[in-house]
Each structure stands twice: as C-alpha cells, then as structure tokens.
Amino acid sequence: MSNSNNNDDKKMKVTVGIDVGTESTKVVLGSSLSCEIVRSEAGLHTTPTAVSFSGKLRHMGETANQKGSNCIIHLNRLLSLKEKDDLLSNFYTFQTQQTDNDTTVVTVDYNGDSNTQFSASAVLAMLLGKIRLSVLGTLQRMQSDATDVQYMLSISPDNTTTSREQLLDAAFAAGLDARIVESPMAYASAYQRKFPQANKTVLMIDMGHAQTSVSVVQFGTKEEQAEDKSTKPSFQVLAAKSHSSLGAASVDVRLWHHFQSTMTQLKDVKPKSRAGQRLLAGTHKLKHLLSQLPEGSVTVENINDADITLSATRTLLSELCDPDAQALTELIQSTLADQTVDAVEVLGGGCRIPWVQAVIQTVVGNEQTLSRSLDDTSAALGAALLAEEESSNISVEQQPSAQVLERRQQLRQAEVTMATLDAEETAKADIRNHMEAQVLELRSAKHGKHGALLPNLDDYLNGLDDWLFSEECDNATREQMEAKRNEMETSTKEKCASYYAAIQKEQDAKEKEMEEEAKKAQLEKNGEEDEEDHDNRRLPKKRRMEIVMKNKEEANELFKDGNWRFAAARYTKALTHCAKFVDLAPDDVKEVTALKVTLNLNLALAYTKMDNVDQALRVCNEALSLDDTSAKAYYRRASVFYEKKRWDDAKKDITQAKKLAENDKAIQKLGERIELQLKKQKQKEKKMASKMFG
Template sequence: MTTTTTAATVVGIDLGTLTTKITLSSTHDFEIVRNAHGGHTTPTAVTFAGPTRPRLLGEDAADISRGDENTVWMMDRLLTGNNCCDTTDDSNDDQKIMMMMMQDFCRFQFDNHTNSVYIPNMDTTYDTTALLAMLLGRVKRNVLATIQRRTGKNDNNADNEELEFVFAVPSNYPQVTRQAVMDAAYAVKVNKSRVVDGARCLAAVYQRKFYDGQDVDDVVVSNNNSNDSSNDDGDEQKKTNKQKKTVLVVEMGHSRSCVSILQCGGGSGNKEEEAASQNQNDIPSSNNNVQVLSSVSSATLGAAMIDMALFHHFQSNHPSLSHTTTTFLTPKSRPAQRLMEGCRKLKHILSMLPEGNVTVETIGKNDTDVSLSGNRELLKQLCQESVANKLKSMIAAAVDEAGGIDVLGDIGSVEITGGGTRIPMIQDAVRHAIGKGEDFVLSKSLDDTSLAFGASLLPIDASTTNVEVTAEHEARRAQLLEEEMAMMERDVQMVRKDEIRNQIESHVLELRSARHSTHGSLLPSSDEFASYLDGNDDWLFSDECENATVEEMEEKWTQIQGKTQEFCADYLAATQADAERKEKELEDEAKRAAAEQDAEAGDGEAEDHDTRRLPFKRRMEIVLKNKTEANELFSGKNYQHAAARYAKALSHCNKFFDLSPDQQNEVNEVKLSLYLNLAFAYIKLEKLDNAFLQCNEALKCDATSVKALYRRATVLYQKRKFDEASKDLDEAEKLAPDDKALKKLRVLVEKQMTKQKAKEKAMAKKMFG
C-alpha cells in the first residue's frame, strides 16, 4: 500500500532588525506574505500591554520610535549578542561597541550576559529565543492566512498546513544563534526548519532571474558594457557569454551588511567537484550557472550607524540643543527618541535629495520645535571612516577571498540591495572599491525581499534540520513549546475578555441613549434602573472586572442580559417588533420600488436622461413637484422613497442655466431645504454618514443655517462624536440663543461628555495610579 505524503510549504524568512520579510515557495507562486494590516513586511517587534491584556505581536506592536520598555525589537541583534563576529579582519571591539550603542537607544531592559529582556508590565524576564517564538507565532498566522486567501480554503485548524521555515542569515551567525532560531520555530509547532546563508539565497535568486529556463549561451550578464552589434557578431557574442562572469552583490540593512561575489556561467557540470568545493570553502553554490565564490558579513555595519552619527552631531552642535543636560537627551529618553526618529527621516531625505530639512517637535528650549538641516557632504564628513571605508574594506576582503583582484576583470554586474544601499555615499563607496567611475551603473535587480525569496527557492535537504539535537536540547525545545502554547492560550482568553467587556459597555450605552428613542418612555424611570446602569459602568473599571476570568466575564454578561430583560421587557418587545416591522417594510418597499421602476420605464423615466434646457419656471415646477411628493412619502414614514425623491429634486436643481441673481437665490433656498430634508430622511433610515454629507452640503448653501448646524450636531451626537457636536451647537447658539431644540440637545451632549471624561479619568487612575 502506497502512502501519499503532502510536501511541506516552504516559507522563506529574512529576519531583519526593523522588519521581517516572508515569501512562500513555488507551490504558491512565491507570494509575498502580507501582515494582518495588509503590509508587505512584518515589524520585528513584540509589545506587552499588561498582565490582563493580550500580547501585541508584529504589526500590532507599538511603533519602535514611540514604544516604551515593554516593547522589544531588533531580535536579530538580541539573538546574537556579542557572539556574532565579523568575517573581516576587524576587531571584535567594533561589534561590542555597536551592540552597546544600539542597546542605548532601545528602551527595553536587555541583559547581554543572559540574552534576556525584563518586561516591567509582566514583571517577567523572557529570553530572546522565547521572544522570537512570539514573533514567529504571528508570522505563522500571517502565512496561513495568505495560503487560505490564495487557495480559497477557510480551515480553522491551522495546524493542518505543514510548513517548513527557511531562515536566511548572514554567514557569520554562530551555531548557537542558528540553533536558537530553529528552536523558536519549533516553539510555534513548525517542526521543520532550516537556516541557510544569505549568500546562497542571493545566488538562488540571481539564478532564477537570469538563468532558469534559458541556455547559458543566451544570457548576457553585463548591464554596463553590453552592446547590440550586427548579426555578424552574434556568434562572437555567444562565445563571450559562455565565459565566466563575476557579479558583486552588496547588501546593507539597518544593522548588518554582507558582500558576496557570485560566479555566473561557465559551470563545469561536475557535481562531485562542486560538492568538494562546497566542503572545502563551506560556502555551498546554488547550481552550475551561479556559484558563490566568497561572502563577507559584518554585524556592525549598517544604516543605523548613520542615524547614530547624525544624532551625536546634532546633539553636540545644534544651537537649539545647547540647553540640554546629559539626562535630558539620554538615548532612552523620549526627547532623544524623537531626535533619533528625526535623524532617520533626514537620512531618508538625503537618499533622494542633495539637502534636506526635518522638524522635530518639543525637544528644544521650553519644548520648542527644532529644525534639523543637512546635506550629503555632511553625511560624508560624519560617516566616511565609520561606514564608507569599512564597506570598502569588506569588498576588498570579499575580492581577496574570491581569488584576488583579477576576479574584478570579469565583473559583469554590481547588484545593490537593502535600504542602506539607497544612500548615494554608499553607492559611491561601492564604485570606488572596484575602481569604477560615477557613470558605472549599479543594478537593482535584487529587491528587499530577495533574501526571503532565495530562502524559499533553495531545495529541501534530506534532513530538515542542520544542527545536532541533544537530549538536553530536546528538553529545552519542549519547554519553549509548552510556554508559547500557554501564552497563546492566554492571548485567546484576553481577547475574549476584551470582546465581552466591549459587549457590556455597548449594552449599557445603548440603554442610556435609548431613553431618547421612540420607545424610550417604556424604559423604567426608577432609581433602581439608573443604579443598575451605573453599577455596570463602575464594574467595568473595577479590579473585579480587571482580574476576572473569561468564564466569570461570560457569567456576568449573561446576568446583565437577564437583568435587562427583567427591567426592560416592554422596551425590548417594542424594539423587536420595530425591527420586524422595518424588515417587512423593506421587503414591501423593494416590491414597490420594482413596480415604480416598471411604471417609470413605461413613461420613459427609468433613468434621468433629462438634458432639456427648460425655462426656469418649468424646471422649478418639476423640482417642487418632486419635493412635494417626497414630503408626502416622508409624512407616511416611507423614508427610503422620500430620500429618493429629495435626491431627484436636487438633481433637477443642477439643470438650471443662465440664472439671474434673484433666480440663483431662489434655487439656493430650495436646495437648502432639500438637503436638510434629505439629511432628516437619512437620519430616520439610520444612515448617519449620508446624513452628515447632506448637512455639509446644506451648510455650503448657507453657513449660518441654524437648522443645518442643529441637524449636523444631531448626527454627530448619534455617532458619539460629542466634541464635534458641541462645536456645532456653539455656532448655532450664537445665531439662535433661545432655540429650545438646541438647548435640549446641549443637555444631552454635555451629559455624555461628562460621563466620557469620568471614564477617561477612571481609566487613567487605573493605569497610572
């Protein structure tokens, strides 16, 4: 009997300092995995909102520029600590300095000796592998959501989909870090995972883009020196293409860089020789057409060093920051975080423009805003030694490893990828390192997802793990799995608690506002009922609610629903009858609308194709006729058709032409009335957004219309935008201070604003003591 095994879906992952890129394998057309908000990357961050709140993972986490000590990011850096050494000849001191500098600008409390982070909100310390597992849990959910979207399946059992995570990492990642990455994958029930060198991934992408499906003879690698010669030279060109070409790939991210040299074409086809070469150099090639000759990685060089250089420059030299003390702009402080964010923005601007300016709010003297100005020459002065020259050294090291300077003689292309390579200073450094001028074109064929894409391209090895798993290691993995599953279950419980809390709050607010509804008179007017509502409000902000389990919350919600039924039986019965009646009315109106359409079609009025240039008097008669019909429909509570007639009347208002000033005033008065009536009809139909738009149109006709301001305030009140409603009432009361309707609505708005402020105060007291 033959057993059919479903192959795992390979997921390529590029774990970056700021964001993580994810792609699926060919099974799903190398789809880029979107996050839950629709973005193409997932922030490499985790936020702990508190012991009674779910974790905020990936795209839901707080922005790192605004996050506090309960938001953890740059997990790729935390995993390596000081263990990741550059593959250049540079001292390990650079790595330690870089790690210290980056930690200084992170508000979370990282212990470099234990590779763990203390989270005040949870009063718990988590090691970096567990933190990465939390992020990978979100990555897995995003992957499964993408697969479900592509396949059209909605399988609630996510574990049914077998996945294999393939992580693209720098070649200088130590074995202990590679093992930690795979352990984190295991903790989210991804039993198959691999860690591969980024250079292999880039070679695989280059192979697919320029060689797969083609004869090597037909591929022209060079993008700088190729030319279209006559057909007589065709054979000579093919002969040239058979020769080996060299491709230099420079990748610079936020906090790490990699330089790789690839050999393209001229493969020997001898797989035994190729395998021996791989064992000898420990850098496996992707195939016969594209092979990795050398790869040099740096765990210290990245675009973040430019941010830090700008930060220290402005901190020391900007006249508006001369007042600052050593404590005011300490890296972990809020002002320093804002200054750092401003430096990042300025760097991005200077990547596109020769000079730029960025304003940073409230970091100057007396909380004034500070303007940061700079140009590309400033970047060179600050970063030539620490960034540009180091990149040149990396390229030189890669060239030496690939066989010396002669390898550059066959250079066919220079590929740049990663955010750091968008900076002109970095591009100039690359050209200078290989002896090329400004006119040499740097190729950008490899985009920012290339590492993840390449990871998903690499074939599945016979073994899905590439680290030795001991009994002690198995126990550690089991512990990680158990802890992460427990935290996932806790998140589910906390989300359910929030849902029930929102249901209770909405229920209480609905009962309070129902007092002014059609059947509000059926609600109890006793103090007992008012106390019941106040009691539920108070309970929502109590310690009992905060510490309640999901079961206790569900029991409380059931009790509230039962008690409401006792208090409001007549009101609930009336609203239910209303709902049923409205549903029947909608069905009847649909039938009437169909009948009207048929009738209008018989009169040639199925659609408004009236482009006649009618005299003013005749056109106004049509407008008023539609308005009169609409008023009759409205009086009969046929709001849907009334709205349609008001809209039709307004459409005729747009067909007047060559109006005198008096005629224009008359039309404006009619339009004002129609907009107000149409807004009222939409309010009755509970289409508040439509009603709001009609009120705005009415105010365009007459900005001093008390009725329009009152009606818009009513809409805003129902939309629970009390502050905006209050502003409209302020304007209306200036025009009609004695209007009783305005006064009545004012009382309702102020009552809700008072309650809202009380709730905010209670919440603030709860959060901050």
C-alpha cells in the first residue's frame, strides 16, 4: 500500500519556487517533494545570478565568467535599474541604457557582434532556462515522473507593472509555466511552515546585496475564528515596502569612495577599471571584517603596481553610511506606521552589519530581539508552498493581450535559437576535444607496448593539429566536424591496422582468460553455497591471489558504474580472502599487506559514496594500522574527517599526507578546503565571543 501511495505522490503536481537574488538565485521544490533544494550543476545550493558570453557560447550561472568584461551580473536589478540614484551601476563593466518605455537594455559582444543588445527579459530568460534544466535534472534524480511543473517567482514589493511584465516575459521565454508572488508573502509562508501555531505580528526586514524589503505580517486566525481549532492558521501582509538601491553593497561603495578620495595613490582609479574592481573587492572584505571586529584592515594587491592597505573602524563606517542609515530608518518607519509588532525577523547579509542592527533596534526598541529564523532559501521555499495553494492573495495574470503574446513568442524563439547554437557549439567542442585526445594518444603510443607496430605518423598528426587550430575548423559546422572526425578515425585505423590488431588480440586473450577463470571457479565450488564465504582451503599463494584480484577487479568495475554497495561487498570479500594466505615468505607478506591497504582505501571510498562515513573511518584506520607511511591513507582519512566536519583531525591527517607526498595536487586541494573551513570556524567563534563579551 505504501509503495502505491509513494508512486501516486510522485505523479502529483510539482511546484517550484524561485528567488532571483542580486548575487545568487535559490530554487526549492514544493512539499510534495519534501521541499528539496534544487542544486546547481556544480552541486551548490544556489546559482550565481550571472550570464557571460564567449564567442558563440553563453555561460549561465556558475559557468559564467564573472571576472570577465563580457559578463552581466545582478540580473534581477535590470528590471528596475535607475542609473541616476543607484550607487552600484557605476561599477558595472557591461553597458546599460534605458529605452523609451522605461526598460533596460544591455550591450555585449556575442556571436561576432560587439554591439549585440538584449533586453532585461531576454537576459533573465537565459538564466531561468538554465534553472529549468536543473529542476528537470533534480526531478529525474528523485525519480519523479511529474509532467505538471508549475513555477512561482518571488519579486520585491513596490516593483512596477513593467518590471512584473518583464519577469513574466522572461519566464515564458525560458519555457516556465510561472506566476509571481511578492517576497513578503513568500517569507510569511516559509515562517508559517516553521511556526504553524504562530499568533503574532512580525516585522520582517530583508537586506540583501543591493535591495532591502520591509514588511509587517499578522500571523494567526481572525478573532471570530480563534476558538475554532480546526481552522488552518492564516497570515496577512499588513504592509510592505522596498528600496531598490539600498543593500549591503552600498557599504562597499561608500568605503570605496572614501579610500579613493582620501588616498593619493588611488585618486586616478576608476570604478569600472580592473584596479577599481579589485579595490571594490577589498572594501567588501573590509566590511565583513568590521562586522566582526571594532576595527580592521585588509591589503589589496596590485593597485597601480602597488599593494594598498585599507584600514577603518566601525565608527568611520557608520559615519560614511549615514545616508543609508537614514534611508533604512525611513523605510522601516513608513512601513510600520502606527503598528506595533511582537517580533522582529531579520535576514540577508546586510542585517549582519552592526550599524544596520543598531538602526533596526533604534526604530523598534532595544527590548526587541532580532531573530534569524529564516535563511537565504526561505523566499524560494515560501513561493513553492504558495504555488500549491489557490490563494486570493496571489495575483493571477490576466489573459495577455495579442501584443504581449507576440512579444513573448519573439523572446521565446530567440531563446530557442540561442539554446540551439549553444548545443551546436558544445557538441563541436566535444568533437574537437575527442580529436585532440586521439592525436595526443597516438603521439605517445609509439613509446608504448606495441609502439613498434606503428608507422611514422609525424606528418599525419601535424596535419591534424594544423586543421584543429585553423580558421576552417573554427568556422566548421557540427556536421562538418563529425565528418572530419569520422575521416580521421577511418584513416587512423587503416594506417595503424597492425597496432590496433595487436591491442585487440591482447584484449581478447584477457577476456578469454577471465571467462576460463570464471568457469574454473564455478567448478571449484563443489556444491558449496558460497565459495567466498566458506572457502577455507589451504590454497597456494598464486591461486589465492587470483581469487583476491578477481574480486578486486569486479569491485572496481562495479564502482565505476556507480554500484557502491555491491562494490563494497566485493572489496570486503577480497579482504576476507587476504586473511586466508598461508606460509607466506617475508616479501609475500609485504605484497599482501600493500594489497590490504589498497582494498581498505577503496572500501573507504565506496562507504563515503554511500554516505556511511563511520564505516569509511573504520577501514581508513585499518589501512593506517597496516601502513602508517601511506600518504593516500592519510588523505583518505582526512577526506572522511572533512565529511564528518572534524576539521582539526582532518588538518592533522592532511598535514601528514603533505609530508609524505609534497607535490600531490589532490592533497594540496583538500588541504586548502580544510583551511577554509577552519577559518570559517574561527570567524564564527570570534563572532560568538563578541556577542558574549560585547
């Protein structure tokens, strides 16, 4: 019965909440799929709100080159970008302009045209199209066969009708069946899910990177329904306002202008220059430091060929941000009006800044505690939950006019055309990479086992190299690339027939040997239920080793195919047979011990893939008990400690691994990740200490 219900649930309507933030976009599935966070293709729980262009290719989200000059960031702000009253727009490296109907157009270099223009809707559609693919990938991973996927997009209050239309245009162009809800409603829905019995008035303040919204929400049933316990708790947004150019980034810009105007070595630095961007990154770091300490300094490298030290105090920061403090005060006061609140919820990075907290406390009263019950995915979560309901509080778009439909169809067609070009260019790149790999393989093959059977291929391979890096290759179509690859493979097989025949003969012999071994093993079972579990024969070392290696090779194949559990079982059986060697010479003992270490480390990796870190730790300890000079064993156990968030233990092991293998890149990379986590932990401890001791 339960299986049937689960299958029915998977066929239900799936709702998706999307919060397109200034720096990152969050996506969450509805309650029918346990409010699962939709991760990016890199496995992150957010996707950068950015799109970049490289030749004929577009890069959306985490693949966007945000440090390049041909990248568009802060896509959501293009809906309401006003150059005259916006601090951040001066730091954009891309070009923007306003049209007659008060919409924003950006100019980029795309597909050979350095003056390609896209509307805000077209750019947002590119990102939403990437989001849609991530959603479909998540549904596939969760084995959901839902065909009815409905999207709800969160938008800041006070957005104009034009902004809302542009967002709906973008959703349509990306192929989304979407509606819009204001962010205060989404936050309220997420809050109610966390506190279903809440009966109070809550002030919610969200200061993000470049936008701030303030709302007052009444939670609880109406007075006449207060005694009716069967009535579902409700909420009502009593007031909501937003500021489209007030956010945490304003602090970065205030600091930037302060240092640029007071330090002589910075007087010629321009906002959009590389030096200006590095200076902005430095003031961003300084802001975070001053959120934890009363004073601080950071060093910015390579500003006009020199390193610059930026120093400031919280007092100076508060003085510089006085215009922002006044704007925030007015925003909160105008939203509150004469209303009283029972609780204050703050979220967004900006609300971690001391002067921001001070402003909020001053307005609402120092007796109020600033709570952080919501996180950065709450708007997307609330939007997904609201999409499941038929609520009168959610606006439903009226039937679009013929003019609007025509505009959307044009946007949709343009997006489909560009997506097709993306697929074409990606396929061409894959073919080119395949051909380059084959050329490199043939160049190195002459030094391999059957290299003597190869003819002189220098001229042939040089010709292929010349073509791969020629203008003809750059301008070739996908079909032409495929034809060239097929021609290359046919010609290579003809020229290297003896070489490939020798390789094939070797592979056939190996497969035949494995088949014979399998038949031999089957005959040796002698009716036993499971040879692997009950084989206590005193076999010669060679025969026992064959059984061990057979299990190890099968485990490796299972592991490659993603069958972690079966791979772990095979590695365990191989280890079981390792314990059955008898009468070993000293050199044989060393060989078997090394094999046990390898099997335990492979088993640890399989356990890690199955999220069974305790078992992974056990077998890592076993490997190190066998060989405490194995860099790989220390590395593997450090990886397990990392998964268990035991940063100090992880650092001890990775330090030992570095001593044993100084130039191992994997070890170095894990060491950097561990150091980053230790740094975050130390910052968190400092912050907690500052709260405890003032």
